[in-house]
Amino acid sequence: MSTLLPIPPITESTETCNSEKGKILLRDVLKADLLEVRNRLPSLWPLADFVAVNPFFGLTENSFLSAKQKLSKWTDVDTLMPLDYFREKIHRKEVSLADIDSALDSLRHINPEVTISLQEILDELDLVSLDSNRQAVRIHSQILAKISAVDWEATFLHEVTKYCGSFFDEGQATWKITKHNKDLYSYWRQLACLDKRLDLIGLRGFRELVDSLPTDPIDTIQLLLNRMELPQEIWGDYLTSLAFANFGWSTFCRRYDAERAAESGDTLTSLIAIRLAFDFATYEALTSHERRSLIESYQEGSDAEASWSASTSLQARFVLQNALEMRHRSQLLSNMALVQDSSPRSKESPRVQMVFCIDVRSEIYRRHLEGVSSEVETFGFAGFFGTPIKFSPSGFDHSISLCPVLLTPSIESSDTNSNHSTKCSHHDSKSRRKRMSWTNWNRFRSSAGSSFSFVELFGVSSITKLAKGAFSWSTEKTNGLTHLARQGAEESDIAITTSGLSETAKVDLAENTLRNLGLTEGFGELVVFCGHESSVTNNPYRAGYDCGACGGHTGAVNSKFIVSLLNDCTIRNQLNSRGISIPEKTWFVAAVHNTTTDEIRFFGINRVPTSHTALMSDLSDWTKSASECVRSERVSRFGMQNDREVIRRSKSWSETRPEWGLAGNRFFIAAPRAKTKDLNLRGQAFLHNYDHHSDCNGKILELILTAPVVVASWINLQYYASVVDNSKFGSGNKTLHNVVGGVAVLEGNSGDIRFGLPWQAVHDGEKLQHDPFRLTVVIEAPRSRIESIVARHQHVRDLFEKGWISLVATDKQSAWQFVCIGQWQELSHEATDAKTSTSNTSWKSSSVMS
């Protein structure tokens, strides 16, 4: 069965569509279907700019529970943890029967999808789970794979990866067929009609088929769909199934299109057309009876959809998930309630203010820094500090965007040695030539003919690389763009210069950042803007550890830039006229927090006025002791011997877990720092400063809810999905990773490129380091204000209403959970309940992590 019948090439005479008008109409339908496919997919960023993405991005208009049913139409994926996980949680007494009961109780009131009873949940827990892993049939190659000796699914994935990998390659392969003015589809079409591989495996006549396909991908899709006689109403779902069959590349194409649709056409449509051609080839090999079964399975599915209700097993897991989350939420709220009364903000402004990123790793640092010195006040703010920068290191054709991926960078900047700013262009061409010689060296190494001589003349010199790795000597010595961006940002005498930014625009930037931060008065003597970055070695997921608010890059450039604005006298004068008076004694300093080693490095210390040097040296002492405290906290989480190992992990060439990134994130708190001060949130909370008293019109809250909260939800759901179903929404085993095209990883030889986080990023080998809890957003603000903002933004509203993340509003006495517009559920009773039953110490001891 490995050799199939020859596929007849397509000739115009067999065209089924009769009228010209009908064709055009169908084309519109098809375009709408393709748009729908696109909207159902999340985006995947290339490795160099890797940022967390909500894998359920296109599904948030469905409820969390019914999304599973939607997804299972297109692919096999799970959206909740297996029952075993919950059994263990119950066994460890992390969730009690009472918790489950109360969760069920509240869910029944607000979610009509939940019809299960407590007894049924308990029955489910007692059962040995027999998940019927019935592989549904969605595309023709899956039918063929079942009845043939060849794994056609894997074969087609290999083909897709082969062509997409070489098309999107950013410089790994030395030989590329130039894709000048060519989109992915015509690139594939040009090469696939020369490619004998599928013929040899058994799809005879495939090259002729490719040759006879139209030149436009949409035409191809339309033609092939017609030839397969698929009813028009299942087109959308069928094409989505095709896109999900190579989920990684589809999501990659979606992002690629969003960035440069104009240049290279529509790659996602191209990819679907390619995948459809493969599926069509297998369709030709099937008997008419087998062909029928696909259409039937879709029709079956749509019948079931109408009368869908979640299965008991799914409902049980959903309730248990909620019970766990509610338990932790009420613990947090009761702890916050305890703090609220105790410490009002002191009138006297502190001497040092330090602004950190909202990242959960900053929470640990801020807690310890405040513990070390009472003279430091800390803030939480999105780590790009309101400056969306497009950064081009000198001598490069490419640039990188240092801002959240939701934004488009508006500030063009470069790194120039401040002493030689006049020789800018000279500097540029010099570093370009330097880079070029590196390129030449690489070509000598990797070209077909010269690679032999390279190995003979210089192969042995690699022994130094091995020694460097084995003894963890300094290894940072590459000339790639991302690395140079980092390097340029690190050297303190390299200033960040911008071009084409007017004075007013600069003042606007500075004003917005300070206002959104809530720092418009009471400035300390030193105000530090502290971005963050990571330092890992030999890790393709490097960008994943960097600052997500800076598009997966270091935050150093942004902090340097905002500080250069705020130290500028003319800008300060202008700010004064806009109502923000920065005292003369205030000096701004840029810094960066290394989240892998937990060190803080300050920039431009030699420019600090002499009046501030004493304070500056105090501050650097404080940060040093704070860093030690943070590291010792990390030691217990890693189960390491001492904190030297923390540094070692950052330098090790073979470390798959240099740090835990954002693992553990589950809360987002927008409130004044006083409300969370002295609370050990154990690196689980995004902290954003927000004082609703100084935000009368709700503009700042609107910004928080639509930007940082959305980004945090992406991060949270990325981690959630990577734990819950690592095979589809995670990137699998890091030890097998194989970087393709410099943009993504394969797991092993071939297959699809992987989406999401590796298993090593969420699991330490013994237990999960990230418990998959959906994000709880806690905002201290009047409910009416929150509600009016949520109502205005449909996407945010869906996230909260459909149960993707949850929203809690707190005031002095009570906490309310948002259910839907016009409906809030009071949690204060529960919270006080928890307060009486669990003391502050039990918050620490009832550890979920350990």
Next chain:
Amino acid sequence: MQYEIQLTILVLASFLAAQALIPRTIANHATRTLISVGLGVLAISATLSLLLAGEVIATELLQSWWANSRPQTNSSHSTPPLSLLMVSLISVIGCAVVQFSIRYLAGDANQGNFFRWMNSALGFAMLTVLANNLVWLLGAWAATSLAMHRLLLFYPNRPAAQVGAWGKFIASRIGDVSLIAAAIIAYLSLGTTSLDALNRLQFAEYAQPYSLEAIAILIAIAALAKSAQFPLHAWLPETMETPTPVSALMHAGVINAGGYVAIRLAPFLTQSPSATSLFVIFGSISAFVGALSMMTQPAVKRSLAYSTVSQIGFMFFQIGLGHSGAALIHIIGHSIYKAASFLYSGSVVDCLRLPIRPKAPAAFSKVAGSSLAASVLAVLIIGVPAYFLGNLSPTRMNDFALLGIMIAATAFAIRRSLLAGNPTSTLIFAALLSIGASAYFSLFFLFEQLLNGQGGIEITLENWGFLTAMLLGTALILTLFVIELAIEFSIENRLLSRLYVASLNGFYWDTYLMAWTRKICRQVKAENPERPLRGHFARES
């Protein structure tokens, strides 16, 4: 003293190899012990073998070098310095790979078992290079291959892992069978299987050396088959379904064993026109196929795998030409280079997005001028040390082929550097090349002396078979430069597109491989029910 040290190395290697006998569960409970033992033993054997090899080379070779006479094959050394060099190479690579795996596989419940097979594969590899007769060689080599098989199937539930592992299994068994045949013929016709005895044989002393020819051909086939040479190479790029350090060990250590055997028996093998022709033909085809495939692969590990095929191919080509000294340098350089490349394959993202070309294409006159200048420079940089240090002469055809390829490579690199318009970097580059070339040819001379090679087949018209093979092989490798030029000038035509697609597919040999392994795999799968999954990837299945 030398004897004691040799014995110690042998005992250490056997000790490592014997770890294959440790049961799985015990191994997983003794991960730390296995790591310490492995690292300790490897470090000791690296030091010992390096010292010993150094001593042997220093005392005997350098003296005879000054005396300007060839050393006599000395039977007092039961272990030739070549084997000692290989032991130290394996130990050094082993140290790096084991050290890498400590953190890389941390948290895997099966880590102890990993080190058990890793140590044992390294031990058997050392025993392979220490072998002094065909039977020992055969046993140790097959055992190495079986230990590697276990490492390749470290994640046995991955279907794609089976393809690579069983593909290798087939190729290795083909090699084993022909080696067994060689040993039997040798024992029956010569009464010995000793490698040194084989090396002392002179074909010229036999009127009709058919049995010698047969032995040489069979050994050549075994070496080619076990070193993933065309057409049995297709499994190598399919072995990435296992943790990176296994790939590093495979590509830097185990795969070189065939090359080592060919070098070890070079005095014997290079007397046979058929064996040398086999080396030249299959070596150059592998070099060609592998190099083109390497250039087109967008996935880093696949690209490295094809690069291995081509590098080993080139090494066999050198052996075929009679330059086993060059081949030895190639093995050492390639092992170290490839180990580092695999272990650092996670850094590839950091090195990208470089500006590839200068902004404006260069004028024709500039291209022509720089090409001419580069050619002259390359002839000087390579030719001078080759003649004075390496004792190579352009009048010998074998040497000419070898030098021509190196000069072409150097000329290409210098020309590109000249076109980039950075005189300083061109100067540095030229200096680096000169230093590299001087070191290379000194070492080349040393190794040629050390291996006591016969200088390969005499090129005469009587040996027209070998002559044709050599000319074709050289032409094939030089074609790579022509293709490189075409790529650089962005020439696109249907022929090149065809070649590109074929290279992208590894010249389609993986399709046959899959068909074969499917047949074997299905039977084997039934015998070997998948072990219960443990550790943190259990969820994934």
